[in-house]
Amino acid sequence: MSQSGSQTIEQATTAIQVDAQPDNKTRRYDRQLRLWAASGQAALESSRILVISATATSTSILKNLVLPGIGHFTILDPKNVSAADAGNNFFLNGYSSIGKSRAEEAVPLLKELNDSVDGEAVVKRVEDLLKTDDGKQWIKNFTLVIAHNLPNGPLETLSDLLWEELEDPPLMIVRSAGFLADFYIQFREQCIIESHTETAPSIRLTKPFPALQEWADNLDYSKVDPTEHAHIPFAIILIKEADQWRAEHNGALPNTYEEKAQFKKRIRERVVKIDEENFEEAETQAVRLWSEKGVPSDIEELFSLEPLTSSSSKQTLNPEFHALLKTLHAFVNSPEGPGNLPMSSTLPDMKTDTESYVKLQRMYKAQSAIEATQFKELLASKYPQLTIDEDMVDSFIKHAHQIKVLRGKKYGALEADKDAISAALQAWPSDTATTHFALNALSILLEKNSDPTTITAETLKSEVENFVGQGVDIPEDLDNAVGELARSPTADLPNTAAFLGGMIAQEAIKMITKQYVPVNGWCVVDLIESKTGIVNN
Amino acid sequence: MTTVNDDATSSDWDGRYYHVDQVLNTPGPRTEDSFQAGDAVKDFLRNQCKILVIGAGGLGCEILANLALTGFKDIHVIDMDTIDISNLNRQFLFRPKDVGNPKALVAAEFIMQRVPGVKVTPYFGKIQDKDEDYYLQFNIIVCGLDSVEARRWINATLVNMVDEENPESLKPLIDGGTEGFKGQARVILPTISSCYECSLDMLNKPTAFPICTIANTPRLPEHCIEWASVLEWPRVHGEKKLDTDDPEHIGWLYNTALTRAKEFKIEGVTWSLTQGVVKNIIPAIASTNAIIAASCCNEAFKIATSSAAFLNNYFMLIGTEGVYSYTFEHEKRKECPVCGGESLDITISKEWTVERLIEMLVEKQDIQIKKPSLSSGIKQIYFQAPPQLEQATRPNLEKKVSELVEDGGEVTVTSSTLPFNLSLRIKYT
Numbered sequence: 001m002s003q004s005g006s007q008t009i010e011q012a013t014t015a016i017q018v019d020a021q022p023d024n025k026t027r028r029y030d031r032q033l034r035l036w037a038a039s040g041q042a043a044l045e046s047s048r049i050l051v052i053s054a055t056a057t058s059t060s061i062l063k064n065l066v067l068p069g070i071g072h073f074t075i076l077d078p079k080n081v082s083a084a085d086a087g088n089n090f091f092l093n094g095y096s097s098i099g100k101s102r103a104e105e106a107v108p109l110l111k112e113l114n115d116s117v118d119g120e121a122v123v124k125r126v127e128d129l130l131k132t133d134d135g136k137q138w139i140k141n142f143t144l145v146i147a148h149n150l151p152n153g154p155l156e157t158l159s160d161l162l163w164e165e166l167e168d169p170p171l172m173i174v175r176s177a178g179f180l181a182d183f184y185i186q187f188r189e190q191c192i193i194e195s196h197t198e199t200a201p202s203i204r205l206t207k208p209f210p211a212l213q214e215w216a217d218n219l220d221y222s223k224v225d226p227t228e229h230a231h232i233p234f235a236i237i238l239i240k241e242a243d244q245w246r247a248e249h250n251g252a253l254p255n256t257y258e259e260k261a262q263f264k265k266r267i268r269e270r271v272v273k274i275d276e277e278n279f280e281e282a283e284t285q286a287v288r289l290w291s292e293k294g295v296p297s298d299i300e301e302l303f304s305l306e307p308l309t310s311s312s313s314k315q316t317l318n319p320e321f322h323a324l325l326k327t328l329h330a331f332v333n334s335p336e337g338p339g340n341l342p343m344s345s346t347l348p349d350m351k352t353d354t355e356s357y358v359k360l361q362r363m364y365k366a367q368s369a370i371e372a373t374q375f376k377e378l379l380a381s382k383y384p385q386l387t388i389d390e391d392m393v394d395s396f397i398k399h400a401h402q403i404k405v406l407r408g409k410k411y412g413a414l415e416a417d418k419d420a421i422s423a424a425l426q427a428w429p430s431d432t433a434t435t436h437f438a439l440n441a442l443s444i445l446l447e448k449n450s451d452p453t454t455i456t457a458e459t460l461k462s463e464v465e466n467f468v469g470q471g472v473d474i475p476e477d478l479d480n481a482v483g484e485l486a487r488s489p490t491a492d493l494p495n496t497a498a499f500l501g502g503m504i505a506q507e508a509i510k511m512i513t514k515q516y517v518p519v520n521g522w523c524v525v526d527l528i529e530s531k532t533g534i535v536n537n
Numbered sequence: 538m539t540t541v542n543d544d545a546t547s548s549d550w551d552g553r554y555y556h557v558d559q560v561l562n563t564p565g566p567r568t569e570d571s572f573q574a575g576d577a578v579k580d581f582l583r584n585q586c587k588i589l590v591i592g593a594g595g596l597g598c599e600i601l602a603n604l605a606l607t608g609f610k611d612i613h614v615i616d617m618d619t620i621d622i623s624n625l626n627r628q629f630l631f632r633p634k635d636v637g638n639p640k641a642l643v644a645a646e647f648i649m650q651r652v653p654g655v656k657v658t659p660y661f662g663k664i665q666d667k668d669e670d671y672y673l674q675f676n677i678i679v680c681g682l683d684s685v686e687a688r689r690w691i692n693a694t695l696v697n698m699v700d701e702e703n704p705e706s707l708k709p710l711i712d713g714g715t716e717g718f719k720g721q722a723r724v725i726l727p728t729i730s731s732c733y734e735c736s737l738d739m740l741n742k743p744t745a746f747p748i749c750t751i752a753n754t755p756r757l758p759e760h761c762i763e764w765a766s767v768l769e770w771p772r773v774h775g776e777k778k779l780d781t782d783d784p785e786h787i788g789w790l791y792n793t794a795l796t797r798a799k800e801f802k803i804e805g806v807t808w809s810l811t812q813g814v815v816k817n818i819i820p821a822i823a824s825t826n827a828i829i830a831a832s833c834c835n836e837a838f839k840i841a842t843s844s845a846a847f848l849n850n851y852f853m854l855i856g857t858e859g860v861y862s863y864t865f866e867h868e869k870r871k872e873c874p875v876c877g878g879e880s881l882d883i884t885i886s887k888e889w890t891v892e893r894l895i896e897m898l899v900e901k902q903d904i905q906i907k908k909p910s911l912s913s914g915i916k917q918i919y920f921q922a923p924p925q926l927e928q929a930t931r932p933n934l935e936k937k938v939s940e941l942v943e944d945g946g947e948v949t950v951t952s953s954t955l956p957f958n959l960s961l962r963i964k965y966t
Contacts, residue, residue: 020788020791020807020808021784021788021808022808022809024622026809027622027623028622028623028625028626029626030623030626030809030812030818031623031626031627031818031819031820031821031822032626032627032820032821032822033809034809034813034818034820035717035718035820035822056556056606060827063629063823063827064822064823064824064827067625067626067627067629067823068626068627068822068823068824069626082552082555083550083551083552083553083555084552084553084555084556086550086553087550087552087553087554087555087556087557087606088555088556088557088606089606090602090606090651090652093651094651094652094653095548095550095653098550112632113629114625115633178559178560178565179560179565179835179845195858196857197857197858231754349756349757350756352754352756353753353754354754354755354756354801354803357754357756358756358801358802358803457566479566480565480566480567483565483566483567484565484566484567487559487560487563487564487565488556488559488560488563488565489559490556490559491555491556491557491559491560492556493556493557493560493607494556494557494603494606494607494834495603495607495831495832495834495835495838496831496835497831498599498602498603498827498828498830498831498834499827499828499831499832499835501824501827501831502823502824502825502826502827502828502829502831503824503828503856503860505823505824505827506718506822506824506825506828506856506860507860509822509824516718516856516857516858517857517858517859518859519859519860520859523860527832527835528565528567528839528845528846529864530722530832530835530836530848530852530864531852531862531864532854532860532862534859534860
């Protein structure tokens with residue numbers, strides 16, 4: 001019997017199976033699609049990345065971007081492979097690469113990691129490109145620019161260039177020497193819909209929509225049989241209990257510790273037989289009643305954010321996102337609206353029977369569809385001239401509780417601000433800022449004199465004191481950082497390169513996919529202490 | 538064909554180690570006095586040190602490349618897996634033509650081709666195939682594994698191997714792990730620092746769905762998939778083992794789960810979800826593996842060279858929201874069954890049966906012993922194997938623990954998959 005039963009299933013669904021089985025591309029990218037889905041993958045595939053220099057660190061970064069499938073990369077590097085490069089860079093052909101173009105040797109070895117990625121070597125100096133309009137435009141046409149250990153002069157010119165227009169690509173600055181490193185992302189604004197934060201969306205227990213309220217109202221504990229009793233979803237239990245509490249407390253929900261304990265006790269007392277897991281769940285989930293807000297405070301803050309607008313062209317940056325954000329503000333303030341963020345259709349699991357759960361899920365879905373329609377009508381009336389991709393609107397509604405906006409600063413903003421320098425040096429742990437400033441000093445000194453033997457702990461220290469200025473206390477940790485940099489001022493260690501390769505690629509993926517939250521500020525890496533830290537600016 | 542490019546020393550062209558030598562020629566401000574800057578440390582690293590890499594997957598590929606570039610020349614690698622297409626998004630030593638071939642062999646060959654003078658000796662098989670003599674030959678062991686079970690085994694094996702009379706028997710174990718944008722790297726000095734077993738409770742609890750939910754009240758697509766794999770597969774296919782790498786088997790599960798989902802009006806059963814649930818797939822990307830592998834290799838380099846102090850003892854990274862990391866010393870657990878020596882006190886109801894106790898041992902976060910066997914002194918309480926002993930002790934499953942063990946009595950728990958004994962001191966409420 002069972003055999004024939006299963007065959008029926010198989011026969012009946014063969015067509016589905018053929019369609020559902022993933023293609024080779026999906027199989028290849030399976031482990032990453034589970035993180036950023038098809039939308040993130042599409043963004044990666046249309047990205048074009050410029051990497052300045054083909055150092056061990058640069059090729060490590062690229063490896064981690066070619067593997068997940070960016071669209072295109074260009075390595076810009078005028079240098080030839082040295083004996084040292086051939087020893088520390090995995091994407092060169094060892095001894096046989098020595099004397100050949102570093103970019104041209106590295107590109108094929110990176111391209112072979114993924115057939116669908118296009119790569120190009122450009123054997124030019126960035127300083128020369130930065131002198132011509134064509135060169136500048138060429139740089140601006142990339143999605144993202146990454147520079148490793150670029151001397152300060154051309155780095156500042158590059159940073160200025162990529163800060164001219166609002167829509168210029170982000171610039172990732174990476175510096176390393178020996179066990180120490182830091183990096184910074186220069187960007188104007190990063191608008192994130194899918195931040196993947198772990199905050200759960202509200203399920204409206206304090207403000208139930210009509211269908212949900214009706215279910216709770218119609219529930220009469222005295223009339224349900226024991227099986228049903230053990231299957232009432234916690235959402236309904238909590239709504240009902242909250243109603244009763246409010247009726248007895250002038251409309252207020254439990255507020256003090258004692259009241260909350262009392263509320264939970266009432267739920268416990270509803271249990272009629274042992275092992276009623278739904279009531280146990282209601283007790284642990286009761287926290288939702290006093291923690292769920294109509295609009296979480298971090299979203300509320302975004303409502304006062306004005307879009308970045310170019311003074312020359314009057315163009316707005318990320319206009320679609322800001323239109324959606326303004327619409328969201330109007331939605332929560334609308335008298336017809338729920339006074340909440342729009343309902344997300346994702347319902348957490350609850351200890352209940354299939355029928356109740358599916359019923360509840362459908363209610364939430366129906367309500368979420370109603371609110372999505374309200375939102376879209378509001379959007380259309382506020383922005384009749386704007387066409388926004390339907391998927392983006394739906395995603396915004398679904399993830400409204402986890403949207404984020406980051407505003408970045410130009411490279412050098414920290415160093416230009418004496419108060420910020422002083423604050424960074426006072427922050428804990430103090431060695432984060434001292435390492436960062438020591439790396440600044442190293443970069444300044446190496447630009448003045450490229451001979452690494454001129455780098456000593458003393459010259460580094462006095463350079464730090466020089467730009468930090470008088471009257472600012474520099475923590476003693478600086479001695480460790482300058483000592484370490486003097487030990488290995490030009491070392492691109494394979495492990496440090498690999499570590500940075502992973503870090504920068506993670507951040508690049510976040511910038512490109514606009515999913516997850518990139519770092520804003522200087523990230524400092526100390527591989528002696530095996531730790532990272534952030535210097536805010 | 539396994540070839541080594543040239544003899545290990547002649548392939549060291551002038552300037553090859555320009556970068557690494559900067560930290561080997563000079564101590565830094567925080568370097569310990571034991572550091573033998575210059576030729577001595579280079580000779581040890583490049584000509585004497587023997588290092589073992591366990592796992593040639595996501596972390597393993599990265600670890601092998603980093604070790605080779607930093608100057609380790611005698612590297613061994615163990616992996617029991619063959620290459621799958623889904624490995625290619627991060628396991629960068631493999632190409633589509635390598636699918637189906639053993640990871641250890643392909644990875645070793647690739648490293649030797651790319652980094653001349655490095656010898657990588659692969660073993661395609663299980664870590665459990667090797668004995669103490671094998672593990673004793675290495676100076677350092679680096680693990681890039683995705684299995685908790687394998688980590689527990691190597692950890693316990695290395696702790697057991699420590700002989701106080703012989704300092705060479707203590708092998709530093711460096712362990713890395715990743716999940717999505719998160720990961721951790723740690724250094725374990727067996728018997729001296731906290732071991733892998735000490736931190737079992739830090740693991741994410743595996744999502745287990747109660748059988749009654751799967752059988753009677755499915756609500757989520759996952760419940761339907763579990764029903765197909767746990768209940769329907771054995772019912773329909775009898776003895777035939779489910780192979781989660783076989784697309785036909787996944788196809789059958791997917792269709793069976795989908796049919797059940799339709800029956801219960803549950804949405805969301807997809808091929809990808811089916812595969813994810815039955816294979817317990819953990820998202821994995823090249824960049825996170827790169828960070829964690831680099832961290833592991835950096836510690837291996839510091840231990841081998843003393844050029845800087847090594848990690849004491851845990852580095853945790855969360856890259857989902859900005860870059861957050863936490864470096865701390867994980868404490869030893871006194872009642873750790875591997876390195877602690879003290880018995881674990883547990884308090885249970887007098888009414889508990891042996892079966893209920895076993896259930897707890899399987900589930901409890903800091904124990905998690907699959908198929909435990911129990912004895913008290915010379916008394917056999919329950920043994921999973923051999924079959925005759927299992928049969929003889931089976932009636933005890935229904936007996937109350939309190940009938941077999943007195944209050945405050947000790948119970949020894951063993952498991953065939955793990956080389957250690959856990960001793961419990963039982964108290965009754």
